[in-house]
Each structure stands twice: as structure tokens, then as C-alpha cells.
Amino acid sequence: MSTAADKRPWVSVRARPRGGAAAVEAVVAALFAAGSQGVQEQGDAVLTQFPPDTDVETLRAALLAADPTADVAISLTAPVDWTEGWKALIGAHDLGGLAVVPPWLAEGRDPAATIVIDPGMAFGTGDHPTTRGVVRLMQGVVRPGDVVADLGAGSAVLSIAAVKLGAARCAAIEFDPDAIANAEENVARNGATGRVTVIEGDARVLLPLVAPVRLVLANIISSILLELMDAIDAALAPDGEAILSGILWDERETMLRAIEAHGWRAVAEDHEDVWWSVRCARRAN
Amino acid sequence: MAKKVTGFVKLQIPAGKATPAPPVGTALGPQGINIMAFVKEFNARTQGQDTILPVEVTIYADKSFTFILKTPPTAELIKKELGLASGSGTPNKTKVGSVTKAQVRKIAEIKMPDLNCDSIDSAMAMVAGAARSMGVTVSD
16 A cells, blocks of 8 residues: 555556547446546546556556557656645735735745735635735725725635735625635634624625725626625715726726716726726715 | 636546545646645535546636536446446456346436437437446346
8 A cells, every 4th residue: 555655656547448438438447446546537538546556467458358449558657745746836926015825835924914825625826816906906095994895705815905904904795605714714814813804695785784984895796896886885984995806808998987877986997917906986085 | 706717627536535645636736726625525525425426627727626526427327226346347258237228218317417418318328338338238
């Protein structure tokens, strides 16, 4: 049996069945019968790896019995501990004055300028053009003591950014119950417990409960943003501002018209890749 | 908001038994996704099912990912239906069992969502072909 400390190469198998779908199934079945822990399908080939002790000729014979016309290539592959190996592919990401880093790269960094996000299934590294757009637009907007609401908070990366930039507190409102635990972990990991409150539910219901707020962050999609504009307008303090993102560049004109219709004006814009973000204030301000 | 897709990996894994060792780790690790997060989620969603499950993993630019589970391979369903440990190594010579048309239809109905078939008859023909290739005869 192979162990993590076993540095011997694994036996890598790549088989290309040539007898149609039934032959593919037969070859896959033969791989599992030989003890495979899983099979990758790649185009018309199937791939897997076996531990170092595997009898290669018995394995080859079993595959050719399943499909005598199959191409079978068997080679040796160096073992990699992928429980740790994937981390080497994750770097720090600049978010305009703040850096988003995974926990294993956080040591030695200034906590005030660092957001630590453990990449998981739903939100990954917390790095997306729309996230970057909102954080760039937040620079110089967040004032000490501000109350902020983050709608569609997801991983809470923007809420954490808001308090790192000086906000007194932020309500991280998220509709998806599966996101809540991840958001709370990130808040705790960044020492923002007590300043960022993660709240599960519909922003239209919850936003009035935390109003008035000086800044609303909403990185969602344009159709939802349009639905939320009345609620955002009602929740903003007289000198309040909103930063809207998750908007495609070609939706810019539609959004600008909606902003105008709500008595707001676009104060600053951000464009990266196909994404557009906008900071708005009341027209009178 | 929509995320940019950077990878797509198709695997077949025993339900509830994914591990970060090869081949799951070897297939997903180079994509830069959290292997343990995948393993835990896959095992949680498939525990208690005694079968092989195809899974399609989509990886995004921010290293987040989603996966969808497909129906078990036809050979697995045939083995389960007949209580077989394995198919025949020499399907033309050695027969390991017999499956009825009704059983073929039952398996075809399970597989229909994942088969590129527009009728139950063509799905049944594919199941029957898979049965013959593993040394299982089809009876009326």
C-alpha cells in the first residue's frame, strides 16, 4: 500500500478504447476491477493512476481483454501530494491598496492591508474583476465611522475590505444559505468579528432594518441591481453613496439611465475585462 | 455574476469514496482548486450509494468550482441489477449472466438523462450492447 511518504512513482495508465461507447465502459470497468480509485475521461481516452506495487502486465492484459483494439499506454509518474500541491498555484491578488491572500501566504503581511480568504468551492480566491472594481471604487470613499451594507455579500470579501478601509461596521447580507458559513469563517479569519455581521436573507427585507447606511456595496447582476435600487435609495443616508457591480460593459447605458431615474449620478466608473462598476451619489450632493 | 470558465474535468469515482490521492488529486490538483473541498463535498453528496458515479467538474478563473453528478455507468447498473461482482473478461466465450428486456428497459430509463438518445428504444439498444460486451446475454 502506498503512503504519503512513499516517493516511488505511481503507475499511470492512459487507454484509448476503439470499440465505441460499450468498449469505453468495458475498459473503465476493467480499471475499477483492477483497483482504480477513479478514472478521468479526457477526449476519447481514459486515464488513471495505480499505486507503485501494481502488476503492470496483469493490468495491461485486463484492459486488452476488455477491448482488444484499445491503445494502452502505461508509464511511471512522480507522486505529488495534491492535498498541498494545489496551493502552489494560488497567489496573492492586488485589490487596489488591499491584497487578497490565502492563509498560507498571509504571514508577514500588514493585517490592515491584507484580506485573508481560504479558497473554497463556492467563492474560490475571492478574486474577480467585479470584486476588484468595487474595491478600487471604495478607495477614499469609505470614511472612519461609516456604516456600510454589502448586498449579495458571498464570501464577505467586500465587507471585510470596507472595515479594513475604516468603516465602523458592515452588514454582509446574503440570500444563499450555503454561503453563510464561508462568509462567517472569512470574517473571523480577518479579525472582523463584531464589525462585520453576516445576515442571511433578502436584501429588500433586511436593508431597511440596518438603514440608514452611508455606503451600499452591491456586486450582484444588473437585473437584481435594478430590482434593488428603490430599497438602496430608501436606505442611504442623505450623504450616502452606492457602488454597484456585476454589470456587463454593454449594460452600462441601461444602468446609467436607471441611476439617473433614481435621482442619482455616477461619480466614478471602473472597467475591467467585460465588467463595469459604478459609484453613485444623490444628484443633489 | 458570471465567472470565466478555465477548466472542465470529467471523472468517474466510487460514490462516497473520493480521496485526494491519484487519480482524483492528479486530475484536479493542477487546476489549482481546493482538493479537500471537492473530496468532502463529493463524498457528502454521494455517501450511501454503492456505485461508480461520473462527475463533471467546472473550474473558474477565481479557482472556485462546481460539479454535477451523472447517472452511473451502464455496466455498473447491469452488474447491480444482476448481482454480479464483475463482467466477463472474455465476453464472446464466457457468459456471466442474462438480463431480461424488462431489466434492460429499467436501466435504459435510469440512463436516459445522460444518453444521446431520442427514444427509449435506442437507449435500450445501447444498454443491450453494453450487456453483451460484458458477457451478459439479453433474453425476452
